Amino acid sequence: MQTLSEQILSRAAGRTVMAGEVVTVDVDLVMMHDSLSPSIIRVLHEELGAERVWDPERVAVVIDHVAPAASVQTAEKQADVRRWVKSQGIRHLFDVGRGISHPVLVEEGLARPGMVIVGSDSHSTAYGCVAAFGTGMGTTDIALAAATGRTWFRVPETVLVRAEGRFRPGVSAKDLALYAARRLRADGATYAAVEWHGVEFLSIMERMTLATLSIEVGAKAGLVPPVFAEPGAILPSARAEVRRSALQPDFLQVQAGARYSQVLTVDLDRLEPQISAPHTVDNVADLSELGRVAIDVVYLGTCTNGHYEDMAAAARILRGRRLAPGMRMLVVPASAQALQRATADGTLMTLLEAGATIGTPGCGACIGRHMGVLAPDEVCLFTGNRNFRGRMGSPQANIYLASPEVAAATALTGYLTHPQEVEASLPSQV
Amino acid sequence: MARVWIFGQDINTDQIVPGRYAPYMLKNEADLRNYPFVEHRPDFAPGVQPGDLIVAGNNFGCGSSREYAPLALRLVGVGAIVAPLFARIFFRNALNLGIPCFTADLTSTLRDGQEVELRLEEGVIVTDEGQHIQLPPPPAFLRDVWAAGGIVPFYRQYGRFPGEAR
Ligand code: SF4
Numbered sequence: 001m002q003t004l005s006e007q008i009l010s011r012a013a014g015r016t017v018m019a020g021e022v023v024t025v026d027v028d029l030v031m032m033h034d035s036l037s038p039s040i041i042r043v044l045h046e047e048l049g050a051e052r053v054w055d056p057e058r059v060a061v062v063i064d065h066v067a068p069a070a071s072v073q074t075a076e077k078q079a080d081v082r083r084w085v086k087s088q089g090i091r092h093l094f095d096v097g098r099g100i101s102h103p104v105l106v107e108e109g110l111a112r113p114g115m116v117i118v119g120s121d122s123h124s125t126a127y128g129c130v131a132a133f134g135t136g137m138g139t140t141d142i143a144l145a146a147a148t149g150r151t152w153f154r155v156p157e158t159v160l161v162r163a164e165g166r167f168r169p170g171v172s173a174k175d176l177a178l179y180a181a182r183r184l185r186a187d188g189a190t191y192a193a194v195e196w197h198g199v200e201f202l203s204i205m206e207r208m209t210l211a212t213l214s215i216e217v218g219a220k221a222g223l224v225p226p227v228f229a230e231p232g233a234i235l236p237s238a239r240a241e242v243r244r245s246a247l248q249p250d251f252l253q254v255q256a257g258a259r260y261s262q263v264l265t266v267d268l269d270r271l272e273p274q275i276s277a278p279h280t281v282d283n284v285a286d287l288s289e290l291g292r293v294a295i296d297v298v299y300l301g302t303c304t305n306g307h308y309e310d311m312a313a314a315a316r317i318l319r320g321r322r323l324a325p326g327m328r329m330l331v332v333p334a335s336a337q338a339l340q341r342a343t344a345d346g347t348l349m350t351l352l353e354a355g356a357t358i359g360t361p362g363c364g365a366c367i368g369r370h371m372g373v374l375a376p377d378e379v380c381l382f383t384g385n386r387n388f389r390g391r392m393g394s395p396q397a398n399i400y401l402a403s404p405e406v407a408a409a410t411a412l413t414g415y416l417t418h419p420q421e422v423e424a425s426l427p428s429q430v
Numbered sequence: 431m432a433r434v435w436i437f438g439q440d441i442n443t444d445q446i447v448p449g450r451y452a453p454y455m456l457k458n459e460a461d462l463r464n465y466p467f468v469e470h471r472p473d474f475a476p477g478v479q480p481g482d483l484i485v486a487g488n489n490f491g492c493g494s495s496r497e498y499a500p501l502a503l504r505l506v507g508v509g510a511i512v513a514p515l516f517a518r519i520f521f522r523n524a525l526n527l528g529i530p531c532f533t534a535d536l537t538s539t540l541r542d543g544q545e546v547e548l549r550l551e552e553g554v555i556v557t558d559e560g561q562h563i564q565l566p567p568p569p570a571f572l573r574d575v576w577a578a579g580g581i582v583p584f585y586r587q588y589g590r591f592p593g594e595a596r
Contacts, residue, residue: 022571022593035454039497047582066454073457122495122519138497138523140581152591186440187489191518218492220518280440367449367494388444388493395448395469 001257003158004223005193008133011251012116019157019259028132029058029110030146031119033101034074035065035367036139037081040120043143050147053088059146060092060110061085062101067362069096070370099335099361102126102212102303103205107337113226114249118145123303123385125219128211129204131226131252133193136215156193156220157261159184163198165269170419172313173199173206174305174383174403176266177213178274182284183264190218192261197254198268200227205307205334212304212385216281225254273418276401279389287406287418295381295400297374298411299392301332301359302366305383305404308338308347314408315342315350317419320428323355324414329407330372331356332364356411368392374399381410431558432481432509435474436542439487443520445470446491446499453498462498463505480507483548483555485536487513491520500524509548512536512565525572528580532565539563 002010002018010016012025030053032040044050053059061081069075078096085093094104102123105111115132117124120142127134135153137145145151161180176199181188194214199207207224214222226249273287300306300314311331323329331351333339339361342348352358365372366384373393374380380392380399387399400416409417412426448469453459467474484490484503490513491499500523503511511524514535524531530550540546540557547556553565568576571593578584584592 024591024594035449035452036496039453043582048585071455074454077454120495122493124495136495136519138495138500138519138526140497140526141522144581144585150591152593154593186492187515187517190489190515218489218517280442369449369452369455373450386442386444386493388442390448390450390469391444393450 001255003193003258003260004131004195004225004252004254005133005156005158005221007252008114008116009153009155011114017155019155021155022152023155024150024152025116026149027118027145027151028115029060029105029117030142031060031062031101031105031117031121031124032142032146033065033121034063034067034078034081036120036142037061038077039139040143040146041081041084043140044147048143048147053090053146054149056089057091058149059090060094060105061090062094062098062104063096064100064362065367066369067096068360097336097360097362099333099338100303100306100363102208103307103335103338106130106204106208107335114252118142118151122215123212125214125222126208126212126303128214128221128223129207131223133221133223134211135220154191156191158193158195158258159189159219159262159264160195160197160260162263162265163196163268164265165267166201167268167271170405171271171273172403172405173202173209175271175274176268177210178276178284178401179266179271180264181213181216181276181282182274184217186217186280186282188217189214192219193221193223194219196222196224199224203309205309208307209304216385226252273403273406275406275416276387278387278398278400281386281401287416290416293400293416294379295410295415296328296378298327298329298381298407299365299372300330300383300404300407301334301364302384303334304385306332306334306338308341310383310404311338311342311351312347313404315347317405317408317422318354318356318412319350321354321412321426323411327411327414329356329411330359330364332359332371333361336361365392381407381416383407431545432483432548433479434483434485434540434542434544434546435478436537436540437484437486437490440489440492441486442493443491443496443499444493447496447502449496452496462502466502466506475506478506478508481509481548482507483509483546484511485540486511487537488515490516492517495519497523497527500527500529504529510550525575526581528576530576531568534565536563
């Protein structure tokens with residue numbers, strides 16, 4: 001009996017493998033983004049001496065980290081990357097505005113269940129939202145994978161997070177993920193994979209919230225079993241063939257008797273909104289324990305919580321209301337598809353009418369390079385995945401991580417707020 | 431002699447090199463050597479000497495996949511890093527760049543600023559007080575990667591991945 005990671009890596013290695021073994025595997029997809037592509041291209045050609053990538057169809061390049069370019073330097077490097085992509089015959093280039101690599105590769109149907117996907121980004125665990133074994137690597141590993149189509153792994157043990165019940169109003173996938181970080185700690189799943197069970201009712205992008213935060217407990221991969229209520233309901237904006245491809249492959253399923261190194265059971269019916277306070281992701285408390293924390297800027301975005309669902313959840317709370325005086329709220333959609341969907345159904349208008357502003361789909365200020373970096377002593381409520389000191393700009397800024405629901409409620413009051421408090425105390429004008 | 435630089439636990443890659451100092455953001459990529467711990471510990475980059483030792487707490491290098499974090503440490507010549515647990519991407523990046531990493535907790539055995547001798551071949555630290563500290567050897571299948579000086583020279587020499595049958 002095998003965990004999902006063992007099943008996927010067995011298939012990729014061409015033999016049955018179990019946790020602890022070291023294997024060389026074929027990779028199905030290599031992802032690189034603008035931030036590391038220049039160095040990957042240099043290592044590929046100059047150090048490894050490879051003239052071409054092993055398979056241009058299985059390399060995806062995304063310009064999302066500084067998109068659009070913020071300086072002559074970044075613009076020049078992006079131009080170099082575009083030229084290189086062309087010279088290599090790579091079709092899968094997703095340029096400025098298409099969105100963050102992780103949701104984009106899922107929307108495009110390039111990331112699919114059962115695949116081994118390596119990306120030049122630590123949050124490549126994201127691909128676990130469709131039960132792919134996604135993992136982040138640095139420049140040299142990605143260059144080597146792009147040159148050879150292969151990489152090596154130690155097959156990970158698996159930590160099981162088993163959710164029971166259903167979220168209460170105002171509580172969502174982010175709270176489950178932050179609660180897991182609180183219990184497992186930042187190093188709790190180092191060298192291991194995390195499997196998230198009991199979350200079949202979540203959409204694919206809500207599953208991505210769990211999968212991206214898996215790296216914040218140190219995990220190599222973070223997989224949600226490929227169980228889907230109905231594919232159309234899960235990726236409504238995707239093309240038909242993409243929706244079909246998101247279905248479960250025959251070889252991949254949760255097997256009774258698979259060995260888990262640790263099991264964390266979470267009762268969703270009792271889960272409160274969780275807040276990760278500065279400056280580590282696992283510094284988590286119930287919102288109700290924190291008292292009154294004043295917030296200067298609310299930032300809704302990232303591969304963790306910048307999805308359509310997140311904008312819609314915020315819009316439900318902001319509808320007919322206005323941001324607190326002096327509050328800034330930045331919304332940076334995770335992808336162009338998410339933005340289009342939010343535009344089509346009025347979600348975007350609701351956000352704008354409340355006083356929020358909008359950025360180009362992509363990573364935005366998540367890594368503190370442009371589009372909303374923080375000043376010293378500013379306090380940000382962020383729907384992203386890291387609150388490390390200096391992550392979003394000044395090392396004197398403070399970052400609190402929370403769900404999109406808490407973000408919206410906080411934008412209305414100016415201090416950390418439970419979504420239900422807003423429902424009770426701030427009348428909507430519509 | 432090498433100087434010991436003590437760091438705490440959960441040192442993340444944003445503390446090692448903030449994203450704003452990525453080579454991608456710089457006019458001159460060689461400037462990266464000025465930025466290891468630029469905000470977290472500003473005395474590090476100007477003071478570090480080739481061969482110096484980083485001795486850190488649990489979960490060193492957690493966070494991003496940015497290889498320029500260990501690269502910045504290699505550029506200033508860090509001789510080895512000792513920590514009870516390394517975050518996995520950092521560990522792979524350091525391995526790939528040929529930076530020796532030893533899994534041990536020496537944060538209360540050694541002092542910041544202490545002078546020691548690192549005997550890499552034997553995996554031994556000799557302190558200025560004459561104390562010998564044996565470091566645990568890295569896993570056998572990775573030792574050859576360090577011996578080769580990183581994954582690129584290893585792969586070019588052997589034509590295989592670590593752990594693969596010869
Ligand atoms: S949104 Fe943030 S965490 Fe996600 S890929 Fe971009 S920089 Fe990384």
